[in-house]
Amino acid sequence: MNTEYAIRIRNLVKKFGDFTAVDNISFDVRRGEIFGFLGANGAGKTTAMRILCGLSRPTSGSGTVAGFDICREQEKIKKNIGYMSQKFSLYPDLTVRENIRLFGGIYGLKDRTIREKTEKMLEMLGIRDAGDRFAAELPLGWKQKLSFCIALIHSPQIIFLDEPTGGVDPETRRRFWESIYDTAGNGTTVFVTTHYMDEAEYCDRVSIMVDGRIDAMDSPAGLKKKFSAGNMDEVFRTVAGRAVREE
Amino acid sequence: MKAIEISGISKNYGQVAALREISLDVDSGEIFGLIGPDGAGKTTLFRIMTTLMLADAGSGKICGMDIVSDYSRIRKIIGYMPGRFSLYQDLSVRENLEYFATLFGTTVEKNYGTIREIYSQIEPFRDRKAGKLSGGMKQKLALCCALVHKPSVLFLDEPTTGVDAVSRSEFWKMLERIRKSGVTVFVSTPYMDEASLCDRLAMIRGGEIIGTGTPEQIISAYPYRLLSVEGDRIYPLLKRLRETEGVISCFSFGASLHLAYDPEKTEASGILAAIRESGLGDCKVREISPGIEDCFMQLARK
Incomplete structure (x- = not known):
């Protein structure tokens, strides 16, 4: 297993009928890196991400995620990654404790470990008193932090964050990114999508998908220099503005 | 009407x-x-x-x-x-x-x-x-x-x-x-x-x-002074600056930090000194006017 890279992808293609959703993309993500995966709606991000998470098989191409083959070792990939999206990450009609227990159980953690982790998590999130409340009742900012912690419950090598900060207020969004930094600082690789271009600046490297291809990939500073842009918003508009296909 | x-x-x-x-x-x-x-x-x-x-x-x-x-x-x-x-x-x-x-x-x-x-x-x-x-x-x-x-x-x-x-x-x-x-x-x-x-x-x-x-009225009602801080080690710098005397808030805004300070409690020079003392490298600091997001965050904290 290559220890330097958390993700290595070569010539990945995914076709649905005669529609090429992902068109021959290749990239590497280093361990502990915060990698921003950007693109306009319909550019192919979700399709590519589903393959990386072991939920879909590529039409052609190869690669490894957390050291496991994306074509043959999908179940191992699932055990070694965490996934969080803005929606669907928590069961609204289970309590906070029950949600933690459910996900801990799914990842095969021992009951004792789950109990310990639950207490630690509630403490860390400052929601000790909310443990028995239904997830549906929590403010959005808490839900996101809780989903994030739960996605990390089995200490995955890589965490996939699919638009993790949509709709939250500006301060909560920034505090969420501070926890992303802390997580990456502990060696976890972070793979993140977002529509907020200021958040693209917080990534170590960023790729921009256009019509199924990766048309730009570099550090935010590198991209700004290359496209003579003042910020990532301008870079995105330039690169994503080239799209030909509709969603 | x-x-x-x-x-x-x-x-x-x-x-x-x-x-x-x-x-x-x-x-x-x-x-x-x-x-x-x-x-x-x-x-x-x-x-x-x-x-x-x-x-x-x-x-x-x-x-x-x-x-x-x-x-x-x-x-x-x-x-x-x-x-x-x-x-x-x-x-x-x-x-x-x-x-x-x-x-x-x-x-x-x-x-x-x-x-x-x-x-x-x-x-x-x-x-x-x-x-x-x-x-x-x-x-x-x-x-x-x-x-x-x-x-x-x-x-x-x-x-x-x-x-x-x-x-x-x-x-x-x-x-x-x-x-x-x-x-x-x-x-x-x-x-x-x-x-x-x-x-x-x-x-x-x-x-x-x-x-x-x-938008102009909201921005002109912003009560603090605002600095933009750019540097190589933004995240440790952010943590450090939040602890600095007179700093109201400090958050990342794209590639830079926005630091709000109360001009009655400190001066920009005090904050510049804190940045130098932090040993976190050279930083580009300039006074900026707030955007709507700065205003929203300030009003939301009340």
């Missing part, structure tokens, strides 16, 4: 106060933005203003008509594009449009001028089912359906949520054209960068309006 006037609107869902004494007014022909995060009460306010829900307290008028007693007249002169579910997925583009036109007792032909500019972009797909359209095309069709009866006031609840930056700016260009045709636009958004595109706005959080005015 004001296009929208609401006063002291409150609404509770059981124990939860969704709206607390909301008052605002919108002039005819304005683009008025309601800006705030999810759960702030934006959709509840839309439902009350569009006569779909009764407030627990307060009153309101749309184009001079009462939102309770004149509800049926109001419904004829407003267009409403809710956040979701505004189209019939199993009807075609053309059928959706005709359906909404018929509901309002008019025809697509009669009001074609109102929707032409937007509709012409989706007309090549007129026989496609709405459910099979891309997100961008759905958005355009929903906008056409909300405009097909030539409303005086157009209500748009988060039309750009989940939409990428390129499509968002296209959508705002469409709104500008709609406004030019004389329609008042009341639009909500969670994106702070869209604030500057509104004539006036209200910032909402936790069911309360925390600030209102033109």
